[in-house]
Amino acid sequence: MARLNMVEAIDQCLLQEMQRDERVIVLGEDVGRDGGVFRVTEGLFERFGPQRVIDTPLAESGIVGMAIGMAIAGFRPVAEIQFSGFAYPAYDQLVCHAARMRNRSRGEFTVPLVVRTPYGGGIRALEHHSESMEAVFVHVPGLKVVVPADPYEAKGLLASAVRDPDPVIFFEPARVYRAIRTEVPEEPYTIPLGKARMVREGRDVTLIAWGAQVRIIREAAERLAAEGVAEAEVVDLRTLSPFDHETVIDSVKKTGRAVVVHEAPRTGGFGAEVSAQIMERAVLHLEAPVVRVTGFDTVPPLAKLEDYYQPDVEAVVEAVRESLRF
Amino acid sequence: MAPPGTAPEKPDRTPDSKEGGLGLDSASQDAGLDCERLLSLFRCMVRIRAFEEHAHKEFLKGEMPGFLHLYSGEEAIAAGVMDTLEDDDYIVTSHRGHGHLLARGSDPKRMFAELFGRVDGYCRGKGGSMHIADMSRGFLGANGIVGAAVNIGTGAAFAAKYRGEKRVSVSFFGDASTNRGTFHEALNLAAIWELPAVYVCENNFYGSANYQSDYMKLKDIADRAASYGFPGVVVDGNDVLAVRAAAVEAVTRARSGGGPTLIECKTWRHWGHFIGDMARYRDPAEHEAWLKRDPIPSFKAKLLAWGVASENELAQIEEAAEAEMDEAVAYGKASPFPPVSELTAGVYKEDRP
Numbered sequence: 001m002a003r004l005n006m007v008e009a010i011d012q013c014l015l016q017e018m019q020r021d022e023r024v025i026v027l028g029e030d031v032g033r034d035g036g037v038f039r040v041t042e043g044l045f046e047r048f049g050p051q052r053v054i055d056t057p058l059a060e061s062g063i064v065g066m067a068i069g070m071a072i073a074g075f076r077p078v079a080e081i082q083f084s085g086f087a088y089p090a091y092d093q094l095v096c097h098a099a100r101m102r103n104r105s106r107g108e109f110t111v112p113l114v115v116r117t118p119y120g121g122g123i124r125a126l127e128h129h130s131e132s133m134e135a136v137f138v139h140v141p142g143l144k145v146v147v148p149a150d151p152y153e154a155k156g157l158l159a160s161a162v163r164d165p166d167p168v169i170f171f172e173p174a175r176v177y178r179a180i181r182t183e184v185p186e187e188p189y190t191i192p193l194g195k196a197r198m199v200r201e202g203r204d205v206t207l208i209a210w211g212a213q214v215r216i217i218r219e220a221a222e223r224l225a226a227e228g229v230a231e232a233e234v235v236d237l238r239t240l241s242p243f244d245h246e247t248v249i250d251s252v253k254k255t256g257r258a259v260v261v262h263e264a265p266r267t268g269g270f271g272a273e274v275s276a277q278i279m280e281r282a283v284l285h286l287e288a289p290v291v292r293v294t295g296f297d298t299v300p301p302l303a304k305l306e307d308y309y310q311p312d313v314e315a316v317v318e319a320v321r322e323s324l325r326f
Numbered sequence: 327m328a329p330p331g332t333a334p335e336k337p338d339r340t341p342d343s344k345e346g347g348l349g350l351d352s353a354s355q356d357a358g359l360d361c362e363r364l365l366s367l368f369r370c371m372v373r374i375r376a377f378e379e380h381a382h383k384e385f386l387k388g389e390m391p392g393f394l395h396l397y398s399g400e401e402a403i404a405a406g407v408m409d410t411l412e413d414d415d416y417i418v419t420s421h422r423g424h425g426h427l428l429a430r431g432s433d434p435k436r437m438f439a440e441l442f443g444r445v446d447g448y449c450r451g452k453g454g455s456m457h458i459a460d461m462s463r464g465f466l467g468a469n470g471i472v473g474a475a476v477n478i479g480t481g482a483a484f485a486a487k488y489r490g491e492k493r494v495s496v497s498f499f500g501d502a503s504t505n506r507g508t509f510h511e512a513l514n515l516a517a518i519w520e521l522p523a524v525y526v527c528e529n530n531f532y533g534s535a536n537y538q539s540d541y542m543k544l545k546d547i548a549d550r551a552a553s554y555g556f557p558g559v560v561v562d563g564n565d566v567l568a569v570r571a572a573a574v575e576a577v578t579r580a581r582s583g584g585g586p587t588l589i590e591c592k593t594w595r596h597w598g599h600f601i602g603d604m605a606r607y608r609d610p611a612e613h614e615a616w617l618k619r620d621p622i623p624s625f626k627a628k629l630l631a632w633g634v635a636s637e638n639e640l641a642q643i644e645e646a647a648e649a650e651m652d653e654a655v656a657y658g659k660a661s662p663f664p665p666v667s668e669l670t671a672g673v674y675k676e677d678r679p
Binding site: 033034298299 | 454470
């Protein structure tokens with residue numbers, strides 16, 4: 001089986017979905033002739049031509065707004081926003097239209113749209129180029145929010161997103177793009193939205209993350225095991241909306257402890273929702289308060305300070321120790 | 327009908343052709359400027375070029391974080407416009423903003439410190455290349471969001487007018503940014519309230535990887551001004567005196583209560599959209615033709631022809647700029663990284679004394 005990085009896996013998925021369904025159209029800034037700023041759409045323009053791989057003007061609200069209309073009118077647009085920090089002009093379109101069209105029309109019509117966008121730090125950029133603002137989209141009823149952790153996951157989850165009847169925001173962890181390779185089957189496959197993944201079984205503590213942080217909690221779990229501190233269970237949420245609380249709650253009922261990790265700012269981050277759900281559904285099983293390991297309530301900084309901003313294995317291990325000490 | 331995104335086959339986009347033509351008479355006059363003024367324009371452009379070349383070199387060494395968007399090739403615009411401004415005027419610019427800062431008098435040492443992410447930078451090393459601000463010079467910031475300058479600059483123009491000040495606000499932005507809804511909103515506001523705003527479009531013909539005719543039907547972006555009801559002019563952005571002459575007119579209009587102007591400067595970036603972008607989307611013939619229109623050698627030739635300075639004197643200016651930027655790089659690198667406490671400082675006022 002081929003070992004692909006996430007860029008290749010997503011590219012392959014888009015190619016196969018476009019082959020499978022001629023209603024699938026890719027559009028965005030530089031996605032065509034240039035192959036995308038991160039080269040994710042490389043080869044699609046040559047394969048499908050300018051009618052289905054469309055270079056748009058630089059205008060995010062225009063891209064997403066038009067994609068909404070295309071989706072209502074029967075297409076399956078996959079719009080790319082170059083960095084998630086550039087998505088805010090399109091936020092209006094997503095919140096005011098994409099998210100509520102099904103409800104507004106009482107199911108008469110829907111918006112089968114995917115917005116793909118790289119997010120998160122670790123690429124030595126800052127601000128708009130490194131933000132992790134998934135919670136801002138999770139809060140909007142009617143949007144689905146998906147964050148793949150590795151290449152295999154990305155291909156299967158994106159296929160589901162493209163085939164999904166509702167609008168999906170697909171956050172691609174920029175730092176994972178070329179950092180790791182996993183085995184990715186050549187043939188198309190789907191991973192259902194709304195179902196978390198049990199990455200590692202354990203009994204002492206549940207580690208919960210999504211996207212780029214899954215690798216970190218996994219490493220933390222291995223270190224905790226190697227040092228004889230704890231056997232950690234590792235849960236990759238995969239999709240934040242819908243949120244598979246069952247997998248999380250079942251795990252926490254077993255382990256009695258939970259650590260949630262995200263690189264987004266702490267206040268109002270999705271970790272707060274995870275923590276609240278655990279409190280509501282499993283409080284009597286808890287041996288310690290839920291611990292959050294997060295970014296800070298600040299704008300992602302440049303270079304050196306980013307090393308402090310980002311949660312790392314060390315911070316997760318320390319959070320587990322804190323939970324165990326309680 | 328051609329499908330969306332279809333470009334004409336192999337168009338000739340060299341500067342003097344029909345497709346890529348400037349349609350301009352670039353033979354600018356010396357505008358009655360004295361020798362010192364002419365040399366200061368030359369010095370300004372040379373310093374910007376030297377800064378960008380140093381930044382490029384350091385970036386390729388891998389010592390500079392973030393993204394780097396070079397201004398090389400567009401120096402005549404920053405030099406020509408800034409020369410017409412007063413000390414208290416406002417300036418807002420884009421991700422390609424080093425040239426505007428230097429032309430405004432900002433210190434290349436502190437700029438390099440910022441590019442290296444060091445504490446002596448203009449933003450204490452937290453902003454990097456794309457977000458340098460220098461309030462001491464009315465410089466309200468470079469900005470990582472394409473076209474952000476037009477809205478912020480419009481607000482600054484409103485403030486000046488509201489307070490009855492004679493200040494002008496100049497916004498710099500690229501060609502592709504004029505397709506954003508925000509551009510329309512800002513220019514319309516400036517028009518209805520007759521704000522003292524000057525909008526300088528640096529049209530280098532490419533919005534990232536796409537040629538102008540791929541993303542707009544207009545040949546001249548200046549034509550957009552007509553839809554807001556104020557003047558729009560096209561100038562050869564590689565001719566510092568032509569830029570300066572257009573800026574004098576626009577700034578005078580703004581300062582005297584005549585409202586906004588859109589100046590479109592046709593120019594060329596010598597490098598890709600950012601360093602790392604190999605600009606394979608450009609036709610080599612087009613690129614070569616534009617390099618021959620490099621604003622610095624062409625102005626240098628004029629200065630020599632007019633007897634403003636000798637070959638030797640101009641060479642000294644170039645050497646001085648090199649030495650200045652060597653020193654600025656060294657200063658930037660010697661500055662320490664910001665302390666960890668800086669991470670959460672400055673989000674709100676109370677975070678910093």
